[in-house]
Amino acid sequence: MGTPVTPAGEGELKRHLGVSDAVVIGLGSMIGAGIFASLAPAASAAGSGLLAGLALAAAVAYCNATSSARLAARYPRSGGTYVYGRERLGDFWGYLAGWGFVVGKTASCAAMALTAGSYVWPSQAHAVAVAAVVALTAVNYAGVRKSALLTRVIVTVVLAVLAAVVTAVLTSNSTDAARLDLGTDTSLAGVLQAAGLLFFAFAGYARIATLGEEVRDPERTIPRAIPLALGITLAVYAAVAVAVLLVLGPDRLARTTDPLVEAVRAAGVPALAPVVRAGAAVAALGSLLALILGVSRTTLAMARDRHLPHALAAVHPRFHVPHRAELAVGAVVAVLAATVDVRGAIGFSSFGVLAYYAIANASAWTLTPEEGRPARIVPIAGTAGCLVLAFALPLASVLAGTAVITAGAAAHGLRRALGRSND
Template identity: 80%
Template sequence: MSTSAKSAGTGELKRGLGVFDAVMIGLGSMIGAGIFVAPGPAAAAAGSGLLLGLGLAAVVAYCNAMSSARLAGRYPASGGTYVYGRERLGDFWGYLAGWGFVVGKTASCAAMSLTVGSYVWPGQTHMVAVAAVVALTALNYTGLQKSAWLTRVIVAFVLAVLAAVVTACLSGGTADAGRLAIGADATVSGVLQAAGLLFFAFAGYARIATLGEEVRDPQRTIPRAIPLALGITLLVYAAVAVTVLAVLGPEGLAHAAAPLAEAARAAGVPGLAPVVRAGAAVAALGSLLALILGVSRTTLAMARDRHLPHALAAVHPRFKVPHRAELAVGAVVAVLAATTDIRGAIGFSSFGVLAYYAIANAAAWTLTPGEGRPPRIVPVVGLTGCLLLAFALPSASVISGSAVIAAGAVAYVVRRFLGRTRG
């Protein structure tokens, strides 16, 4: 645990997660609603270059995961890259990473809750979204083990649904390998934008790192759990993307509001569509559950260092969770779920999280061989890829994301200036 955490006097979290639970939490974050909603906008951007976009997102995700895993083993405390940036690059960069993560993933929480609402009760999307946030916040409040158990159930169900979709599409006789060919509609800018949007669906392994203070033997568990979770996710996403693209084609996929359900119908299995809708709703619940966990732990770490109100650093004496941080995050997400739309939230989230991982890669570059430094090419490709994908996102996402990151930086400078003036 960091020195600041120890000196805060706010209590310690309980170390109860092993490799299996950590992998499940990572899978619950990544194999979530992203795979049910992100392929459509990505296909609209990249056309027949969708698989290139998926591959590029996977490469960047792999580099980010390797950098994060090495850093998490070195600094097994709550907060993830907020802690790594602070310890390796300085207080400002750690703060900026934490700020980017909190605002980006808070937007992700809103997107996931709205996905639940749109699949469960389309006419009352916002109401269902708020109810989902309240219910999962209450569950997280009662302890991490309950959340880990529910995540196992969710991951098992979602994997079964995805396997059913792939099997139905391949056996239906409508899949055409010719639709996988890259045509003239695939542009460099479109592929980059698609990769940035698809990155939204990959960026769940950070949840394992941000829970570092609640993992048993973190120096061994986290570096094992992160690549395992990412590897499984890559295999699942590749199978789903290839199958759906082969059935619907780039144009059909781009116009599909519910791509996997449309693929099931096109494959001649319309009865599978309701199951896919249920899978999407459950997957979104799993992602939301893990997201609230991750954001609240980063909030806890920033509150310990007084970058956020110090009252949020409290740890519940019985449940050993950052209960005030969880309630605060839940309240903010509930407000966003009641007032925002899902597509805007996905782009904004991707920008904030790519900024977060850019700092993680920069921090990993500073590790020495004795500290478990990854091969030099890993953080270089990760950092370059994060910046490239962030600024290739739709202009509205880039502008809003840049503005919020800049606002966080200004707030940091003002707070430091006022602190020195008072001192």
Template identity: 80%
Template sequence: MNQPTGPASPHLQRRLGVADAVLIGLGSMIGAGIFAALAPAARAAGSGLLVALAVAAAVAYCNATSSARLAARYPASGGTYVYGRERLGDFWGYLAGWAFVIGKTASCAAMALTVGSYVWPEHAHAVAAASVVALTAVNYAGIQKSAWLTRAVVAVVLTVLAAVVVACLTSSAANAGRLDVDADATLTGVLQAAGLLFFAFAGYARIATLGEEVRDPARTIPRAVPLALGITLVVYAAVAVAVLTVLGPRGLGEATAPLSDAVRAAGADRLAPVVRGGAAVAALGSLLALILGVSRTTLAMARDRHLPHVLAAVHPRFQVPHRAELLVGAVVVVLAATTDVRGAIGFSSFGVLVYYAVANASAWTLTADENRPARIVPAAGLAGCLLLAFTLPAASIAWGSTVIAAGIAAYGTRRAITARRAS
């Protein structure tokens, strides 16, 4: 791959090892999955929630495998934006980058609003905006500081979730019969829930988008991606089972703060404030890594002038794409102050599923010498992404398709202007 050179487009420093990369992936996934997507997914799937979780995990595994092989081959900032460009052509790379930036910007807003709703519900939007400003400053100070903060966040969240699981499963209110799949679980509902839960699994993309900042990417990325995904799946399954045994599918679907409600139903009222604090910390961890990933894809697209080239600058001291990070932070502040968390999840899922559809199509083109996965993996991943994307709520599909189409129109307009100037 042709790397940009020269003082206008310097490369980032490789500072992250396997443990740091795994922790950044965990910080992206765990907060989003448990505290933002679980209740909406339960409303869609009913008693089929665990089936939906398995479907989302299977699609995520295919995407993770394809992404890891591609990231090892192309260890540069940008993730599938780079893979699509190199394997399928300029348009497909642009489409992936655009889908990622819009989808994950919506994710940032959802996570910021989750922080606000747990910390100070009466002023959730103000808290959300302040959180974005604070974490943008952390990312601006350098990737190593972000990795250390993510490590602390993951430790706190896993401790809180373990306490929730123990409290629920050891409670007299727990009933294993609530895990049974009943007639209310329809195929459409399960697929819609899987699409919403996919929002939670997509954090491993942060590892791929940091490809230019990990040491020995050919070894680090293929190890870090499945490790992060596997740990997250175990955590999701344990928490989902524990909460379902206490609240049941209907109670979980109606809950506004499902984990807090679950520990109260389990008779552990004193644990509820701890859970609220853990939720806020988890969402902060997700927000930290999300801003990190979106800014790196913005950097890659700016290098290729799909976005203003001024965003390709790397800070000479902190070695981060500081202008991209400031722009992303500013956009998320506006969204966090004006949008609703539920709509943001569906919109984000649509964009990210389009992104991974391009990743799987790119992985299909790898040769045996390039360590391609078994062909069934990218094929199943591509089909799964498209299926889940178009079984999301109608509003999410409509808004997502509209914004994707707007991005395609902008690409076509730019190409036409460039061709006219060349002639």
């Protein structure tokens, strides 16, 4: 007999997900298109120092994951740091976290959709991207359990492709350990920028926290699932990054637009290139599936509190999903995927998500030992790391991210002022 599903009350989401489901959703969010796309810009910023950047991004992600897990266990509701910030720091900081997450991750959704489109049918990338958004929004609409099952299949395929790439490279005669040496042009600023760009690929563990209202036994499940998903992802990313550097070197890696395809060609296995391309498309679709899932849940939480239109707070009576929020997010992402160039979306998304996690760490600092507070160094290092990496990103990303966060803060202030004037 299976574990019983916790029943949902009226207007509530149903608790379908166990530890393995939550880990798979986290993996589907992290082991996605980021590893296929972020290595080249990271190498451009830091050369072989991208490995140091990867380690730094993972360290910041660990702090964020630990803080998020402790908070999610105490507040197992949809919305993630939007909820934690409101509960621990006040309405404004929760709102700002939710705003940064929704805006940044909506850009990520469009980027993932276009990544899939560029691999599946390069000349019709925008059309394929829109079709992918529509299809995956429909999957999410049918219920989170179906989403978890599809994500499990996607994660299995992507891990198999990445394992094939690493094996092909490490068994070839084209590797050179000297390519891992740090060049004289590697700088601290470059390593920090690489870490900020690579953080984009780690940020998916928040999806587990934002699904807190759909997890069984969240006090036990979430703190176990988040570090498990993060640890598996780090091991996979490190293996892939080392393999690609060994066969391409930092300069060649920085110049390529499809580093894993270029790596298998350089390793003398060009027949594997179409498999890698297919894997990249599947990975992008997996990321897109989980991203839409997470953004819609944060939209639900903000709509419940009327920071977004309250109509978006509706929960489908049959499927027990926030169906209006999912349709709204899907529509916005489809428009972006059809109309914009999202080459800068990684940096823009990273800025918004790093701001989100800075608030998560600050919230975790306020927990008491009885509430499961992590070691003090964790939220301190997490907050500092998030802020440093955010402002180490490319200038265009910093300016755009700052403008969007400022606009969100201004909108909150205007709403508060109008509310007072109507009292």
